[in-house]
Amino acid sequence: MRTVDAGAWREEWAAARAAGAHYFDFLTAVDRGDRLEVVAHAVDLGTMDRVLLGTSVPTRGGRLDSISPLFAGAAWHEREAAEMFGITFAGHPDPRPLLLRASEGAPPLLKSTVLAARVAVAWPGAAEPEVRDDGRRTGNPSRRRQRPPGAPDDWLEEGP
Amino acid sequence: MSADLPAPSQARGVIGLVASACTSCMICVRECPTWCITLDSHTEQVDEPGARRPRSVNVLDAFAIDYGLCMYCGICVEVCPFEALFWSPEYEYSEVRIADLLHDKTRLGQWFETVPDFEPLEAGSEVKVKKVPR
Amino acid sequence: MDAPVAAGRYRLADDPEVCIVLASVGLACCALEVDSAIRTGVLVPERGATEARHTVLLVSGTVTDALAPAVVRIASQLPQPVSVVSFGACASTGGPYWDAPTVTKGIDQLLPVSTYVPGCPPRPEALVAALLGAVGAARP
Numbered sequence: 001m002r003t004v005d006a007g008a009w010r011e012e013w014a015a016a017r018a019a020g021a022h023y024f025d026f027l028t029a030v031d032r033g034d035r036l037e038v039v040a041h042a043v044d045l046g047t048m049d050r051v052l053l054g055t056s057v058p059t060r061g062g063r064l065d066s067i068s069p070l071f072a073g074a075a076w077h078e079r080e081a082a083e084m085f086g087i088t089f090a091g092h093p094d095p096r097p098l099l100l101r102a103s104e105g106a107p108p109l110l111k112s113t114v115l116a117a118r119v120a121v122a123w124p125g126a127a128e129p130e131v132r133d134d135g136r137r138t139g140n141p142s143r144r145r146q147r148p149p150g151a152p153d154d155w156l157e158e159g160p
Numbered sequence: 161m162s163a164d165l166p167a168p169s170q171a172r173g174v175i176g177l178v179a180s181a182c183t184s185c186m187i188c189v190r191e192c193p194t195w196c197i198t199l200d201s202h203t204e205q206v207d208e209p210g211a212r213r214p215r216s217v218n219v220l221d222a223f224a225i226d227y228g229l230c231m232y233c234g235i236c237v238e239v240c241p242f243e244a245l246f247w248s249p250e251y252e253y254s255e256v257r258i259a260d261l262l263h264d265k266t267r268l269g270q271w272f273e274t275v276p277d278f279e280p281l282e283a284g285s286e287v288k289v290k291k292v293p294r
Numbered sequence: 295m296d297a298p299v300a301a302g303r304y305r306l307a308d309d310p311e312v313c314i315v316l317a318s319v320g321l322a323c324c325a326l327e328v329d330s331a332i333r334t335g336v337l338v339p340e341r342g343a344t345e346a347r348h349t350v351l352l353v354s355g356t357v358t359d360a361l362a363p364a365v366v367r368i369a370s371q372l373p374q375p376v377s378v379v380s381f382g383a384c385a386s387t388g389g390p391y392w393d394a395p396t397v398t399k400g401i402d403q404l405l406p407v408s409t410y411v412p413g414c415p416p417r418p419e420a421l422v423a424a425l426l427g428a429v430g431a432a433r434p
Binding site: 121123124125127128129146149 | 184186189190192195197198199200201202203218219
């Protein structure tokens with residue numbers, strides 16, 4: 001994969017298309033923590049030469065030029081990446097949500113998005129044999145209390 | 161199970177529990193992706209002759225699998241270090257009330273009675289140490 | 295939006311007296327097991343003039359909040375009364391998607407369910423007992 005500047009994203013794809021990569025395959029994103037990596041792939045069906053370009057945008061408020069004006073097939077992929085990761089694709093011909101309703105909250109594929117059910121439902125794994133009904137420990141007091149997977153500490157009522 | 165519709169012996173029909181083998185270590189409960197296993201236990205001090213201090217033993221009070229929620233991934237069976245969980249091919253346990261799909265320690269013990277022996281491996285395969293306890 | 299639905303009259307191979315209208319709403323992989331049940335002869339398509347006395351709505355697969363109203367609408371359009379069979383963990387509780395914000399945590403939040411079939415997926419054969427149970431519960 002060749003990594004390009006976010007500012008040159010559309011230019012690079014225009015050049016790739018002009019060079020023969022007409023067949024758009026996919027566009028998606030990966031949450032790398034502080035940045036979102038956006039990756040897209042297109043193919044020249046005559047030569048089977050492949051173009052795989054990557055770029056990155058900030059995890060919050062990321063913006064990228066839409067390549068849908070170049071590849072009609074990119075429109076759904078960008079709509080999906082927009083609602084799942086919260087990326088704005090500038091110049092998208094039809095930026096409606098694809099699968100989610102606009103009211104459905106935080107972008108679900110961001111790693112920072114908490115699945116509320118994991119906080120609301122009591123995790124059965126929190127129980128420990130050495131904790132008595134009154135909450136007092138009978139066993140090793142230094143053992144760290146188990147936290148439900150996928151529920152951040154600051155979402156839970158009691159601290160760690 | 162319908163006699164004319166036998167499932168393969170290794171089918172993931174239902175999970176049976178050997179309560180006497182369970183040490184209440186909580187590994188299955190914590191690894192379960194759907195949080196469908198619940199386990200209650202307490203510790204007891206057991207005096208052993210010759211020992212300087214009494215030994216702490218976990219006693220299993222309750223163990224239940226919610227088959228309404230279970231995704232039959234088998235992670236609990238795989239991770240159990242004490243060989244207390246086994247697959248049974250039984251599959252006919254639909255319920256009219258969803259609450260009845262919560263199978264308790266007794267019911268899971270009954271399912272264990274239906275666990276068949278592992279099929280012999282093909283010649284040249286690595287020998288499996290785990291056996292269904294009888 | 296309409297849910298993928300196949301409706302037809304079937305006899306149960308285990309109890310040929312029973313002729314049902316089966317409306318199968320297949321929303322995820324469990325639908326393949328239902329298909330398998332039909333193709334392997336567990337359910338026999340009824341081509342004669344026999345009148346079906348029971349209607350079964352078979353919900354197999356993941357019900358999303360977006361699609362749930364379509365499932366309810368299908369139930370309302372079938373000959374009444376309808377016995378709802380919830381086939382598999384997703385339809386019963388959300389199953390592997392129990393924590394997903396877009397998935398309905400069980401079709402029973404919207405429709406009364408006659409029988410819950412456990413499994414992820416249930417075996418095709420598990421459908422027989424469930425259908426007999428659902429039909430039995432609906433018998434006068």
